Amino acid sequence: MKKDIERILIDEAVIQKRLDTMAKEIETDFPAGPIIAIVLLKGAFVFAADLLRRIPRELSIECLNVSSYHGGMESSGKVDFLDRHFPEVKGAHVLLLDDILDTGRTLAAVAKRLEEEGALAVHTGVLLAKDKKRAEEVEADYTGFEIGDEFVVGYGLDYKGKYRNLPYVGVLKLSAAN
Numbered sequence: 001m002k003k004d005i006e007r008i009l010i011d012e013a014v015i016q017k018r019l020d021t022m023a024k025e026i027e028t029d030f031p032a033g034p035i036i037a038i039v040l041l042k043g044a045f046v047f048a049a050d051l052l053r054r055i056p057r058e059l060s061i062e063c064l065n066v067s068s069y070h071g072g073m074e075s076s077g078k079v080d081f082l083d084r085h086f087p088e089v090k091g092a093h094v095l096l097l098d099d100i101l102d103t104g105r106t107l108a109a110v111a112k113r114l115e116e117e118g119a120l121a122v123h124t125g126v127l128l129a130k131d132k133k134r135a136e137e138v139e140a141d142y143t144g145f146e147i148g149d150e151f152v153v154g155y156g157l158d159y160k161g162k163y164r165n166l167p168y169v170g171v172l173k174l175s176a177a178n
């Protein structure tokens with residue numbers, strides 16, 4: 001796996017340290033009462049597991065299977081909801097977590113759906129946000145790191161299903177992307 005990585009963009013220790021700060025911010029900002037964390041699969045599972053364990057609050061965790069990249073390197077432009085059931089969010093404060101904000105289509109589509117389903121408020125957190133013009137006007141309330149417009153893998157992010165288990169975020173070698 002390592003041989004396919006051009007360079008490490010954000011190493012493990014830096015990610016973990018940043019998550020300490022993000023968790024504290026969320027803990028301080030969220031009103032009293034239960035939180036529903038919505039984790040977007042598959043990419044956000046590593047980030048969410050590490051972040052949510054740092055928030056000592058009563059919260060429930062739901063996962064949503066959405067897909068826009070379909071395994072490749074570019075967003076398909078269409079967000080698919082793959083689950084048969086949508087979690088119950090009526091009246092809840094929701095913390096919507098994703099691994100990366102790129103075109104913004106995924107976060108915008110899911111936030112809209114959560115609002116339609118009656119969530120009281122939708123707060124968004126992403127590990128990475130690409131510094132680029134988005135197709136949808138959306139920014140996260142909590143961003144771990146802003147990165148350039150490069151294709152990155154690791155810490156939950158994949159290329160064709162691989163590299164999610166790397167403990168860091170790295171740039172994929174062009175030779176590995178085929």
Ligand code: PRP
Binds near residue numbers: 042069075105
């Ligand atoms: C990726 C990523 C985000 C989304 C971001 O998901 O995990 O959810 O794309 O891109 P956007 O801002 O352009 O919408 P993907 O469809 O690859 O699914 P995965 O999480 O299962 O890898």
